[in-house]
Amino acid sequence: MGKNAPVTENSADQRATGELPPFAELVLDVVDRIPAGRVMTYGDVAEYLEQGGPRQVGRVLALYGSAVAWWRVIRADGALLPGHEQRALAAYRAEGTPLRSTAGRGPVRGSQAAEDLPRVDLRRARWDGR
DNA sequence: GCCTTGACGCGGA
DNA sequence: CTCCGCGCCAAGG
Numbered sequence A: 001m002g003k004n005a006p007v008t009e010n011s012a013d014q015r016a017t018g019e020l021p022p023f024a025e026l027v028l029d030v031v032d033r034i035p036a037g038r039v040m041t042y043g044d045v046a047e048y049l050e051q052g053g054p055r056q057v058g059r060v061l062a063l064y065g066s067a068v069a070w071w072r073v074i075r076a077d078g079a080l081l082p083g084h085e086q087r088a089l090a091a092y093r094a095e096g097t098p099l100r101s102t103a104g105r106g107p108v109r110g111s112q113a114a115e116d117l118p119r120v121d122l123r124r125a126r127w128d129g130r
Numbered sequence B: 001g002c003c004t005t006g007a008c009g010c011g012g013a
Numbered sequence C: 001c002t003c004c005g006c007g008c009c010a011a012g013g
Helices: A012-017 A022-032 A042-049 A054-067 A085-095
Strands: none
Touching: A022 A042, A022 A054, A042 A054
């Protein structure tokens, strides 16, 4: 003040969020409004916010994702989160999220097994924010 | 104030 | 289908 008079927002929103970064709150807000049975990619969330990038969204969820439906945010590949595949898969089935089985496609494949979990069908589950 | 790390995305081989 | 490398932006040490 005085010298610079920066365009800082009102300190009102400072306590509104609590204490997490502004960008993090935006990401969590978007994730929290994703309807059940739908999913968004990290890149879509970033694009929806018109700022940051897919990596930034991922980091926010990694740190504060425990407070939101993190399972509704996946990679553009449709692959589930490593280490939380079972947790996410259970949520998808409970919400009716369109999944695509990796099995039943080929004659024999029982190899990778553990990593042969189904992936989210982005083609149907992708939510554009409407 | 610089450097490193990331729940990523995409194109090419 | 899988594997490799580069790019991007933000937060923490």
